[in-house]
């Protein structure tokens with residue numbers, strides 16, 4: 001009896017280990033096969049900064065060139081990548097970022113970055129000048145999530161997540177409700193753009209975007225232009241903590257906002 005119990009435990013252990021190995025191997029295989037783009041999920045690659053546009057006192061848009069003018073980034077929609085830089089004391093720092101561009105934007109990708117005064121990676125971005133290179137890899141692997149799913153022996157769900165936590169499929173649902181705060185807008189913006197700019201997708205998008213002040217709103221022009229280009233499919237609501245504005249320029253914008 002004890003022998004049978006032991007054998008059962010061993011077989012179960014072996015099965016769980018097999019599922020784990022198969023899933024992780026499949027992840028890398030599928031990821032490699034899928035990524036015909038310019039990113040490598042395992043190896044950092046350098047991309048040249050070709051344009052830097054200051055959007056506000058602490059926000060800038062960074063445009064990086066891809067290897068050729070016809071290259072695509074190849075990052076699945078809604079996923080993010082790891083950027084590597086140096087903080088103010090020269091130590092390596094790696095942080096996740098979601099580009100605001102899609103694979104329909106060929107030859108380059110863009111990041112909209114909010115730079116915090118004491119932020120480590122913020123320092124790197126603040127110091128970056130046109131012509132500098134940034135090390136990037138991706139898509140970022142969600143190992144903990146994957147392993148947690150494997151631990152739950154939910155192979156089906158784990159497989160669905162092999163390519164990331166979120167996978168965009170046109171017409172999967174009638175409408176998406178999105179809530180974003182601050183720089184958390186970047187993945188939402190990317191997904192909203194992909195949905196709205198796809199003529200075969202009828203999905204509606206409702207986005208609530210919260211910020212502290214008016215001046216903190218990222219990608220406002222781009223969001224407003226999506227709202228005016230797709231009035232029937234895209235509903236956009238801004239929410240602010242403080243309705244007081246510092247500069248006269250901001251006051252001007254506030255009047256427009258009201």
Ligand SMILES: Cc1cc2nc3c(=O)[nH]c(=O)nc-3n(C[C@H](O)[C@H](O)[C@H](O)COP(=O)(O)OP(=O)(O)OC[C@H]3O[C@@H](n4cnc5c(N)ncnc54)[C@H](O)[C@@H]3O)c2cc1C
Pocket residue numbers: 080093095096097098099111112113114115116117118119120121122123183184186187
């Ligand atoms: C999936 C994902 C996608 C993302 N995409 C984007 C994006 O597209 N754009 C974007 O801007 N961000 C994005 N982020 C956030 C980004 O990853 C970083 O968290 C952000 O850039 C801050 O990193 P940091 O190293 O500059 O700040 P950190 O060093 O982590 O500091 C964070 C905060 O702590 C404060 N702080 C740090 N050190 C000190 C100190 N010594 N004393 C007091 N305060 C301190 C900083 O001022 C800042 O407010 C994303 C995050 C995730 C998870």
